[in-house]
Amino acid sequence: MLIDDSRPRQLHDAGSFASGAIPDLGILEVPFARPAVGESYIEFNDDVNPILDELFVDHNQKFLYSNPAIQPGIIACKNPVGDDGDLTGKLVRTAGPWQAAAIEAWGGTSATIGTADLYNSLQNGTVDCTLMVYNLYESLKLPEVAPYVYRFEFGANYQAINMNMDAWNSLSEEDQTAFLEAGAAAQSYAFELLDSSIEPVVTGLESAGAKFCRPSDASIEKKVDAIDEVRDEIAKGVTERGEKLLEISKNYRDDAIQAPEFGPVDPC
Structure with a gap:
């Protein structure tokens, strides 16, 4: 089959998919590296996106916009784990090398399993738990x-929507402007959908049999402290742009701890 390479092509780059090839993106896949929702996430987005625009040029891509479609992250397990969400000794599925490092820092052991195989892996006990987000969990x-x-x-797992740079350069200035304006509108609308869609998903999951609990503040702070160590490891392999992303993540450290505002919040 011949592919018409003259057509503009969009690329969907998630942090966990791209960080192996682009180490500067490592921090963007890590739990607690950014806020999950709300105004602080929008501000984080505004700080990060100009750096991504510079960074992707080196990889023959034009950054168009961020797709904030990932709902807040959770840990879901086949059986109850240790007190207060303790993952010590548990085998946990992750989606990227630095998510794996986070799980290791939290006392667990990471496993790489394709999304299509995750259901069977949990059902059969191949893994104990999975790092997940609400919408994919559902x-x-x-x-x-x-x-x-x-x-x-x-x-x-911050997400970027990019275009092949050769395709971008083939567009007229007017068309490029139209793409960027459409991207900004899509990004804004996605933020609205993100904020409005989480509560119905959580309600539906509770009806589907999910058993929710909220780890203690002390447990969460301990895990965030461990992410600081992962951030230091990422810093060893990045360029100046990666250093900027790490600094932005560090600036939002406190905002990244966001308690649920609805649904079951019984202590674990």
């Missing part, structure tokens, strides 16, 4: 096999 029907949900509510 769509993959994971409450059936991993009903115990630890509501850490972290932000992770």
Whole structure:
């Protein structure tokens, strides 16, 4: 099959998918590296996006906008884990190398499993838990096999929508402006959808059998402290742009701890 390379092509870059090839993106896949929702996430977005615009040029891509479609992060497990969401000794599925490092820092052992195989892996006990986000947890029907949900509510896996730079350069200035304006509108609308969609998803998950609890502030702070160590490890392999992203993440450290505002919040 011949592919018409003259057509503009969009690329969907998630932090966990791209950080192996672009180490500067490492921090953008890590739990608690950014706020998950709300005004502080929008501000984080505004700070990060200009750096991504510079960074992706080196990889023949034009950054168009961020797609804030990832709902807050959770840990979902087949069986209850240790007190207060303690993952010590648990095998946890992750989606990228620095998510894996986070789980290791939290006392667990990471495993790489394709999304299509995750349901069976949890059902069969191949893994104990998975690092997950609400909307994927719902769509993959994971409450059936991993009903115990630890509501850490972290932000992770920042997403960028890019275009091949050759395709971008082939566009007229007018068309480029139209693409960027459409991207800004899509990004703004996605933020609205993100904020409005979480509560109905949580309500539906509770009806589907998910058993929610909220780890203590002390447990969450301990995990955020561990992320500081992961951030230091990422810093060893980045360029100046990566250093800027790490600094932005550090500036939002306190904002990244966001307690649930609805749904079950019983202590773990």
